[in-house]
Every structure is written in structure tokens, then in C-alpha cells.
Amino acid sequence: MYGVILAGGSGTRFWPKSREQSPKQLQKIVGDGTMLQNTVQRLLPLISIENIYLATNHQQAVETLRQLDSYGFISDHLIAEPCSKNTALAIGLMAKVIIRKYPDAVMGIFPADHVVANSENLIKTLQKAETLAQKGYLVTLGIPPTRPETGFGYLQQGAEIENEAYQVERFVEKPDRPEAEQYLEDGNYFWNCGVFVWKAATILEELQQHAGNIYSQLETIAGCIQKAKGKSAYLELNETGRDLFSSLPSLSIDYAVMENSSKVALIPANIGWNDVGAWNALDEVSEKDSAGNIISGNVLAQDCYNSIIQSESRLIAVLGLNDTIVVDSPDALLVCAKERSQDVKKLVESLNENGHPEGKQPATVNKPWGSYTILDSGPSYVLKRIEVLPGEALSLQSHQHRSEHWTVVSGSAEVVRDEETFQLESNDSITIPKNAKHRLENLGSDLLIIVEIQIGHLLDESDISRYEDRYGRC
């Protein structure tokens, strides 16, 4: 089987831990790894890493590869989408890419930001699904509901096909509360969890039949795929492909295909699934202390009950809280009544409307070469910690309005400054005057950490002239 991970989510509901520019699947929310890493990890018993593909948006491509590096994920199995167009187009394009190499391939589709507590049952269920998929079914995993949830779509179970696999009587959009209660009581409704298994050939045929406007462009878009520049050679679309991709409708695979196809099969799946849709979902998937609290990091809690307290580094002292969520981050803090978790999404919208950059951008900004974090600033200076990954380099650049002072605190750096080249080790420093062409590169095998002090009267990320860039950003 080939695994296709859909990792395009934005996840504002986990703000301030997740941001538009550092979405939920790239965060550690439950367990040891990030949501994405956990998703890959649980598939490995069935699908080897070289058979795993991934679609994400352009902004997240490098960080996504970085998180999967230690698994041996193949970087040109990642397709970076130019914009988000929901699942139908992403799945169609992936089917095209895979079928070109493997005409008989069976694909499993997996969201990157859900929890599956029972991996063993997942694997067993997927094996069963593969058998059905080989016979031409579009197999969907159905989660037995545990509460009258109004936030999910439901699948109504139909006649048995074979061996506890069923036809789907109908797809139900998010129900209202009385309907959801009825479904729970009836026992033959299942949550649609977004995990599907089918032959690449089957889903393409069904897309052709039910979503011809998308299907008809897939061949052309697939022909526009190229390798991205830089060391992280993921796949992206050329300009023609980007334009075409962007012009297509944004449809879910459920709406475009599943609700209309006669080939859908349902396998009930007891896999401990949770979509972890908001902070209060941690109550269902995380271990609690004896007072019902879920606490992580540098926290002192006194007389607190049923609360979620997450410190990233700073000390949090909490006293007498009940059913409260406290999530700290270097640049923003959330304190929220637990029952209002679902409204964090709206809160972030308000932040964005009110011009708070913290709504979208995290304190540590990922770049193709590594990351930077603003540590302090004043009227005439900005102080940053810059981390450059082994083998990576910032562009050859200059600034009109600021000089920069670099001190290497860890690792080793090669610095180009106009006509000169310097090898710097920890404890070395260098000044880059205004207008000097300069480049910072990590030729070593360890992470390079630099403290940068920018000094000037106009300190702006946009004051940058790029002359050469290995990531195509000139």
C-alpha cells in the first residue's frame, strides 16, 4: 500500500501553540512526536517510508521535510501546493503521481493532525480495507460515535458487503443536536474520519465521473511538477501549474466523489480516533494527574482542577483554577475557559483583524535554511537568535538601513563580507556594515547558532536586497 498524508491544515484552534505559519500537524500536542511524526510512525508497520507521500502547502514544505528527515522520508515524495484547495484536488494529483510509477497502486489517505490511540487496530483495519480496495471499492473508515457530536460528518451503514464491511447508505453532513443524538442511539452511524483506502485507478475514474472539472486538469498539472531549488528537493508546480491549480475549485473528496459514488464501502474502525479539534480535546487523549489536570513544562499548580496548563519555558504559577486552559508561548499567552475552547478560532480571527502579528506568525520563524527568533528590540536595535542547519546558507544579501553584528555562540560559520571570506567558530564575532554584500553559511555538521544585533533607524524584514539564493528567493 502507498500512504498519502494530507498535511495542509492550519489549526488556529491550538493557538498560540499552532499559528497559520506553524500549524497543528507540526506541533507536539499529544505524545512524543509532532502530530505529523506520530502519523508517519503509526503507518510504518504497514507502509514503508519510501512508499509514503505527502501533500502540504508551500510555506510548510521545508519544516515538514525536516520533521520527517530522521524517518528516511524521501524529499521528492512531498508535493508543495501553491495554495489550499481542499482534499479532492490534492488526492487527485497524488493519484496521478503514484499511478504513473505504480499502475496498480492502492493508496491510503491519512490526515496529518489526528490522534489514533490504537495503532494495532488501525493496521488491521487498513489491511482489510486494502483487500476491498483491490476489488474496486472506495473504502472509508467509520468511527463508532461515543457522543452526539455535531462537528463531524456521519456515514450511515448499509448492507454488508463481506466480513463486516458495509455499503454506505448515505453521507450525512454535520447534523444538529437531536439528529446527532438519534444517530448515537441508532448505532448504525459512524463518524467520517477522513481515512480512505482505494486503488489510484479507482479514485481517478470516480473523479472523472463525478468531478470532471478537476479531473480534466490533473494530467496537465502533473506535467508541471518540478523539483524545488535548494537542498530540500521537494516537488512543486511551475508557474503554469500554479496558475492552473489555483484556478480549480476547492472541494472536499467527500463532496466531489464519495457522496455520489456507488463504489463506497465502510469499515467500522475501533482505532481510538480523535481529531483533536481544540484544546479541550486533550482531556480525551492525554494523561491527567490526580486532580484532573494536564500539565506540561515549568508549572507550579496549587488547588487547580481539571485544567490544562502548558508552559513552553517561562514559569507559570496557577492558583485555584477550575476548568481553565493556560497556554504560554514566547510571544503570546492564552487563558481560556475550557468550555470555550472551540471559540479560540474566533479569538485568533479577532487578533488578525486587530493587527496582532502573533495571530499568524510564531515567535520562531522557520526559513528554508533554519530559523530566527526575535529576542529583544528597542527604537534602534533588534536582537535575534539565528539557527542555520548543517549545509544550509542564507542568501547573499545586503541591507541599506542597518548594520549587523554577529557572534557565533555554537557551531561554525563561513561568512562572506564583500570580497572577504571568514571562518568563524564559537566566540568569534564580526560586524557587517550597511550595504556590505554578505552571506552566512553553515559548512559544519552541527547546528550553527548566531546572535545577531541589528542596529539602524529603519529595522524591517523588507530591507533586504538578495543577489544569490539557493532557495530561489531572488
Added chain:
Amino acid sequence: MYGVILAGGSGTRFWPKSREQSPKQLQKIVGDGTMLQNTVQRLLPLISIENIYLATNHQQAVETLRQLDSYGFISDHLIAEPCSKNTALAIGLMAKVIIRKYPDAVMGIFPADHVVANSENLIKTLQKAETLAQKGYLVTLGIPPTRPETGFGYLQQGAEIENEAYQVERFVEKPDRPEAEQYLEDGNYFWNCGVFVWKAATILEELQQHAGNIYSQLETIAGCIQKAKGKSAYLELNETGRDLFSSLPSLSIDYAVMENSSKVALIPANIGWNDVGAWNALDEVSEKDSAGNIISGNVLAQDCYNSIIQSESRLIAVLGLNDTIVVDSPDALLVCAKERSQDVKKLVESLNENGHPEGKQPATVNKPWGSYTILDSGPSYVLKRIEVLPGEALSLQSHQHRSEHWTVVSGSAEVVRDEETFQLESNDSITIPKNAKHRLENLGSDLLIIVEIQIGHLLDESDISRYEDRYGRC
């Protein structure tokens, strides 16, 4: 009248805004200035700044002077106590100091960390008190109680002396709830707010009579007063004086004198007094928005009621909170049910017991020459912002285990490094290698701001050898 401000409090109840090393009176809690500044400000219509004296502890002396600089406070009117010995000793020593210069002086005693909303009435009441004090009374201001408070001592009103000034029938220690309710109902009990007016000669006579063990040493201790080193020439005790001071009992003036003296007079004082004893006291002294919230700084609040939200710089987003206190600081965060405000003191004790430095030490550490703030650190580096006040200098020092990289981001610096001297302006930087003797001085008239990067494998404040120090710290 001469004003004596007692500014020795520690104020852990306003953690994390106040810390042991940056107590409540030095913080902005209500209004424009710090509690101390507001205290001085409200006395000025009656007592000119050159007649104001102040007792504080040694650690706070420089910051205290700094806060009063713009008022023209005379620096050798500040006595820095070597340790905290409650009010009897502090008042006795101040009386000795003042009576030497002004044998007939009337002294007003004022805590530095209370709110007085009605300054006009305070001044009128003090004028009345002065008249009585001239006649040999120990005048105490009594606050008409507004609730059955069990946290204060009470004064029971006795017979009228003259013009709505009364004898005190008795001093009552903190009562239990039923007693406090009875006092409130009776109407002839008043809160003891710690504001007293008397002749220096009278209080010394009464100390002699009722607290001879303290009185008998005052003359000797006063003879041990000397000017502190450095530009901030406040008064301190020499070693003999410190030893003697430290050996004396820690008694309140109430316990040592007032409860035993026959000269006590009470003036009821409608002055809008509040001791601001914990975060929830802000409800009584601060303006609220239409939802009953008291919000300051970078805060987005949605559906929050009757809460206190204080951001120092980072964004705080709050959703659906009721009666909750959120106070942020650069290195520590408090989230607390409002009704538990009084227990913040215990929370800080727990922090101290558990070895959290944030319990005592603030993120910005005041020094005689200015302050430093740790901005970032890693295994091999510490990053600090150093602020040096005009005319001040760090000691001539060296470090065995670290080198330091300094970049001037604002102001100008003179740097001594072994045999060389450098004049640095904004945008200049210099490296101080291990073991180099160095000194940093601000010869300019503006604040000097330096970014310091310490690099080494043992990064500890204790790795410092001092050769010369104008503040006597060698």
C-alpha cells in the same frame, strides 16, 4: 512637618509584579507613578521634598533614590537599613537623626505602599494632627472601617480630647470575623493604617519609657551612620552599627509604644485609604471597564468579566474568564482565582521552597550602576541587555571562565580592557577575552544600552573578580 516614609516592605502578594528584590512600593500598581512616588507626591502640598526622609533596606536604596530623583529628594535623607527590624527601630533611628538637626521637629510617619484616594483630606487631617502633636500627643490616623476586615488591627475610640480628636480606649490586634462584624456595627472602631504624627522628642521619650532596649542603643547606632560609596550618597551604617542594629529586637511601633502609651490620640480620617494588600484590592482602587475588568497592556479580552488582566509586554488573549487574575511578567506568569488573592503569598513561598529563582528575583536585576536583563541562554552562552545610568560604572573586573562580547545599541561607553581604553558609540562592539581586566562606564548624559553575549562553559554570576568598585563591592 517632617515626613518619614517607611519603604521596607517586600510585598510578595503582588507577585510576579513585585518580588523580594523589587518590592511593591517600587512598582506601579495604581495610578501614574510607583506606590512610593505616589506617596511622596501626595505629601508635597504639606511637606516640602527637602523635609522628607526615608528608611528602606540596603538592597532597594539605589532604586529608591532613582525613583525619587525627579522630585529633588535629598539622597542623604535615605537611611538604608542592614536588615528589616520592623517599625520601632526604624522610627526611633529616624527620630534621632531628625532631632539632632531640628530639636522641635514634628514627624509624620507614612508607609510607602498604601493608596490614599483623597489627598486633600489627608493633608487637612495631617494639619490637625500636627496641632495635637505639638501638644505632646502620639497621633494616629484611624480609618472608618467599610467591611468586617480581619486582616487589620483596630483602634477603639475613647473620650474626645478636642475638635473630633479622641483618646484611644485600646489597640486591638487582628480580630476574628464575629469581632470584626461587631466593630463595624459599633461604629467607634477604626482601622490602624500605620500613619502617625508626633514630635520627635515625644516618640523618643515614649520609646525610652516603653522600649528601653531599643532606645538605649539609638544614640550609638545614629553615631554609626555614614555616607554610602558611589554617586548615590545615601546613608548607611558602618560595621559596628550594622552589628548593633541586627542584634536588636524586631518590634512594631504599635507593640513597642502605642499599645502602652498614655499619650495616644486618634483622629478619624476619611482619606480613601487602602493598603492594597493583594491583587484583588485593585477592585477597590482601580477603574473598571463596563464588564468589570481591570485591564492593562497588550490584552485582547473576549467575554471576560470582573477579571484583572495585566500584560507587561507580551500579548495576552483571554476568553470566557470570570473573577480571574492574570498577571504576566517577562519571566513568570500568575493565573489565579480572584478569591484566592491572599494566598499568592503562600504560592510564592512554595516557589521559593521549590528553588524557583523567579520567586525572589525579577527578570530585570537592579544594580547600583543600572540594571541587567537576561534575554536568552543556551548551554554555552548567556545573552543580556545591560543598562548603565549616566555617570555610573561597573566595577573593574575579570572573569575566569567566560569571554564577553559587547555591542553598544544606544548611548556611549568608555571601556577599559587591560591597558587600553576605548570610546564606543552606538553600533560599536568589542570583545573582552577571559581574564582580561575590564570596566564599562557611561560618561555620557543618556542611558547606555549594551547587548552582552557571554560565552563559556561555566556561566555564573559568581565568576567575577572585582579589583575596583565605586559602590564598595570589592
